[in-house]
Amino acid sequence: MTTLRVLTLNCWGVFIPGTVKYRRERIEAIAEEISQQHYDIVVLCEVWLKSDYQRLCKKLIPRMPHSHYFYSGAIGSGVCMFSIHPMIETVFHQFSLNGFAHKPYHGDWFGGKGVGLCKFNVNGLTVNVYGSHFHAEYRRDHDEYLAHRVAQAFQISQFVRLTSEACDLVLLGGDLNVEPVDLGYKLIRTNAHLLDCWLDKKRTTGYEHGNTDEVPSNSFSSPQPGYPDGKRIDYWLYRPSPNKSVSVEECSVIMNKIPGRSYNFSDHEAVLAVLRLETGDSAESAESRDARLSERDNLLGIALTELERGQKQTESDKSFFQVQVLVLSVLLYLLETSGGLVPSAPLLLSLVKLLLIIAIAVCAWTGFIVKRIEVHGLQTVAADVVNLIESSARSKVKPEITEPHVLT
Numbered sequence: 001m002t003t004l005r006v007l008t009l010n011c012w013g014v015f016i017p018g019t020v021k022y023r024r025e026r027i028e029a030i031a032e033e034i035s036q037q038h039y040d041i042v043v044l045c046e047v048w049l050k051s052d053y054q055r056l057c058k059k060l061i062p063r064m065p066h067s068h069y070f071y072s073g074a075i076g077s078g079v080c081m082f083s084i085h086p087m088i089e090t091v092f093h094q095f096s097l098n099g100f101a102h103k104p105y106h107g108d109w110f111g112g113k114g115v116g117l118c119k120f121n122v123n124g125l126t127v128n129v130y131g132s133h134f135h136a137e138y139r140r141d142h143d144e145y146l147a148h149r150v151a152q153a154f155q156i157s158q159f160v161r162l163t164s165e166a167c168d169l170v171l172l173g174g175d176l177n178v179e180p181v182d183l184g185y186k187l188i189r190t191n192a193h194l195l196d197c198w199l200d201k202k203r204t205t206g207y208e209h210g211n212t213d214e215v216p217s218n219s220f221s222s223p224q225p226g227y228p229d230g231k232r233i234d235y236w237l238y239r240p241s242p243n244k245s246v247s248v249e250e251c252s253v254i255m256n257k258i259p260g261r262s263y264n265f266s267d268h269e270a271v272l273a274v275l276r277l278e279t280g281d282s283a284e285s286a287e288s289r290d291a292r293l294s295e296r297d298n299l300l301g302i303a304l305t306e307l308e309r310g311q312k313q314t315e316s317d318k319s320f321f322q323v324q325v326l327v328l329s330v331l332l333y334l335l336e337t338s339g340g341l342v343p344s345a346p347l348l349l350s351l352v353k354l355l356l357i358i359a360i361a362v363c364a365w366t367g368f369i370v371k372r373i374e375v376h377g378l379q380t381v382a383a384d385v386v387n388l389i390e391s392s393a394r395s396k397v398k399p400e401i402t403e404p405h406v407l408t
Contacts, residue, residue, distance in 0.1 A: 001276060001277070001278040002122060002123050002276070002277045003249070003274065003275070003276050003277075004015070004040045004122065004127070004169075004171075004273075004274070004275045004277065005038060005039050005040050005130075005272065005273075005274050006039065006040060006041045006043070006171060006173060006273050006274075006275070007034070007037075007039045007043070007254075007270055007272050007273075008043040008044070008045070008131075008173035008174055008175075008234060008235075008236060008270065009030065009040075009042075009043075009044055009045070009255060009265070009266060009268065009269075009270035010044075010045040010046050010133070010174075010175040010212075010266060010267075010268035010269065011026070011044050011045065011046050011047050011052075011265075011266050012026070012032055012046055012220070012267045013025060013027060013046045013047045013048050013049060013078070014046060014048055014264040015048060015049055015051050015139075020346075021053070021220065021263070023129050024052075024055075024190060024401065025261075026258070026263075026265055026266060027047075027052045027055055027056065028055060028059075029258045029308065030044075030056070030255075030265050030266070031055060031056045031058075031059035031060055032059060032191075032253060033222070033258075033265065034059075034063075034064075034082075035059050035060055035062075037175050037373070039064070039082075039084075040083065040084055040085060040122070041081065041082070041083045041084075041085070041127075041129055041171070042064065042081070042083070043080075043129065043131040043174055044056070044079070044080050044081075044131075045078055045079055045133040045174050045175045046078045046133065046175070047069070047078050047079075047080050047129070047403050048075055048078050048111070050069075053069050053080055056080070059167070059315070060082050063084070064082040064083055064084050065084070066083045066084070066085065066086055066087050066120075067080065067081065067082045067083070068080065068081050068087060068090050068116075068118055068133070070090075070092045070116035071092075072092060072094050072111070072113070072114055073094070073098070073109075073110055073111045073112020073113070074110040074111075074112065075107075075110050075111055075112075076111065076112075077092070077094075077111055077113055077114060077133065078111055078113075078133055079116050079132065079133055079174065079251070080082035080131075081116070081118050081129065083118070083120055083129075085120045085121060085122045085123075085127075086118065086120065086342045087118050087120055087121075088119040088121055088126070089119050090116065090117065090393065091115075091117050091163075092114055092115070092117070093114050093116075093155070093159050094112050094113070094114035095113055095114045095115075095151065095152045095155055095156075095373065095397060096151060096155065096378075096380050096381055097135075097147070097148040097151045097152065097377040097378065097381070098111070098112060098113050098135060098148065099135050100292050100370075101370045102362070102366045102370065105138070108135045108136060108145075108391075113132075113134065113152070114132070115132040115155075115156045115159055116131045117129070117130050117159075117163060118131070119159075119167070119257075122169075125168040125277065126167040126168050126169075127168060127169045127170075128160075128164050128167040128170050128171070129161055129171045129173070130156070130170070130171065130172040130174075131172075131173055131174050132152075132172070132174045133174050133175050133176075134149050134153070134175070134176045134177040134178065135148050135149050135177060137177055140226075143300030144313075146306060146310070146370070147306050147307055147309065147310025147311075147313075147378065148310070149178060149184050150184055150187070150297055150303050150306045150307060150310075151307060151310075151377065151378065151381040152184070153176075153178065153183070153185070153187045153188050154187055154191070154300075154303060154381055154384070154385060155191070155381060156172075156188060157187055157188045157190075158191065158192075158384065158388075160194070161192045162174060164176055164192075164239070167324055168241050168244050168277065169238065169240050169241065169244065169246065169275075169277055170192075170194065170237075170238060170239040171236065171237070171238050171275075172192075172232070172236070172237040172238070173235065173236050173237075173271070173273075174187070174235070175212075175233060175234050175268065176212075176234070176235055177233050178233060179231055179232060179233060180196075180232060183302055183306070186295075186299050186317045187296075187299050187303060188237065190292050190295050190296035190299060191296050191388075192237075193239055193292065194237040194238065194239050195237065195239060196235065196236075196237055197235070197236040197238060197248045197251040197271075197273040197275070198235070198236075198251045198271075198392040200248040200251075200277060201248045201249075201250060201251035201273075202247065202248060202249055202250065203249070203250050204250060204251055204253075205250075205252040205253075205254070206254055207230075207253045208234065209229055209230075210232045210251070210271075211229055211231055211232045211269075212230070212232060212233060212234040212253060212268050212271060213230055213231050213232075213233050213234070213267070213268050213269075214227055214230040214231060215229070215269055216228070216230065217256065218230075218256070218264050218267060218268075219257070219262065219263040219322060220263065220264060220266070220267035221267065226360055230246050234268055234269070234270075234271050234356075235271065236251065236271055237272035237274075238275060240277060240282045241282070242281070242282060242283040242284075243279065243280075243281065243282075244277055244278065244279060244282060245277075245278055245279070245280030245282045246275050246276065246277050246282065247275070248274070248275055249274040249275065249276055250272065250273065251271065251272070251273045251274075252271070253269045253270070253271060253272075254269070254270050254271075254272050255269060255270035255357055256269060262278075268291070293392060297392050297393075300385050300388060300389050301389065303385055304385050304386065304389070305319075306395070307378055307381055307382040308382065310378050311375060311378040313381070314371055314374045314375050314378060315375060317371055318367050318371035318372065318375065319367075320367070321367025321368075321371060322363075322365045322367040322368065323363075324359075324363040324367070325363045325364045325367060325368075327342075328356055328359050328360045328363065329360055331356060332353060332357065332360065332396075335349065335352065335353055335356070336353070339404070344373065
């Protein structure tokens with residue numbers, strides 16, 4: 001029998017002066033807190049600065065000697081892992097869709113978000129730990145990134161399902177930015193056949209509903225309409241192999257206020273899960289499997305509709321930026337040919353021309369390159385969804401039984 005204590009936390013390690021408060025102090029407090037506890041594996045999100053990762057390593061390596069940072073995009077995925085158990089191998093899969101490059105104030109595109117896998121040797125058992133951080137929602141009533149998160153949920157479910165056949169235990173931890181009622185959460189659970197530690201726990205401490213974001217008692221939270229108690233978007237999901245069984249001894253929301261300080265470790269709360277893995281039969285029954293796959297197929301149809309809607313919107317955005325290139329180019333041409341009309345302000349005219357050239361370059365880059373990449377990303381995920389739907393439909397068709405042909 002093997003017991004695992006695993007922790008995940010979104011550290012809010014974004015470097016935006018005046019917006020993200022006490023970043024360095026909080027990172028140091030997070031490192032100190034984790035080093036004083038007994039955790040087998042820790043998955044951290046939003047560790048954007050390499051200097052912060054080094055601070056964490058300096059404090060945690062003596063206690064948890066095995067660590068890995070998943071580099072990606074322009075600024076890094078922000079996801080890293082620490083463990084007392086040796087790593088067998090690691091790999092990172094970047095999502096096809098990661099937000100909009102022309103909206104740097106959101107920043108998700110520049111992080112190159114995806115899913116990282118660390119394969120651990122835990123007392124002779126192979127444990128696959130996946131860490132991820134999905135695109136943020138920003139506005140639920142006008143969610144322009146919904147198709148991206150649906151695509152990310154599908155891709156992570158496929159990645160987990162296709163890379164976990166030979167392991168004894170699957171664990172997925174991180175800030176998935178989806179709630180239990182959302183399509184993305186349901187896709188992950190049905191397609192990757194993952195269970196939720198919070199739902200299966202025997203005991204808990206901390207918040208009653210398991211909420212981790214916008215929790216009222218968090219010093220960095222701001223009131224959210226419709227979410228008086230915050231929302232649950234940070235998870236530990238799991239699945240044992242068919243010849244192993246798992247009991248979730250505890251799942252708790254922890255790491256609230258920093259001892260001796262007036263503020264929290266992060267704008268999110270941490271999630272601790274304690275799992276007991278032992279030899280046993282956890283094979284899914286045929287009835288349960290059929291029900292899960294039927295639900296999955298329904299969800300895939302909904303996901304395909306959302307991806308197609310996202311593709312139409314992206315095609316429209318692409319055309320908009322391309323038209324802007326034409327309009328701005330005409331304006332620049334008119335300024336070039338009528339320069340003598342403003343002889344008293346040559347400096348102002350030069351400045352306007354420069355701004356137009358920059359605007360044309362940005363619109364051309366966005367309309368002819370970035371948006372085409374986004375369209376292709378949506379098409380790729382949609383094609384994968386269609387393939388899975390068709391494969392599932394074929395598996396449900398019973399082959400016709402025909403009389404054998406007798407040669408005479």
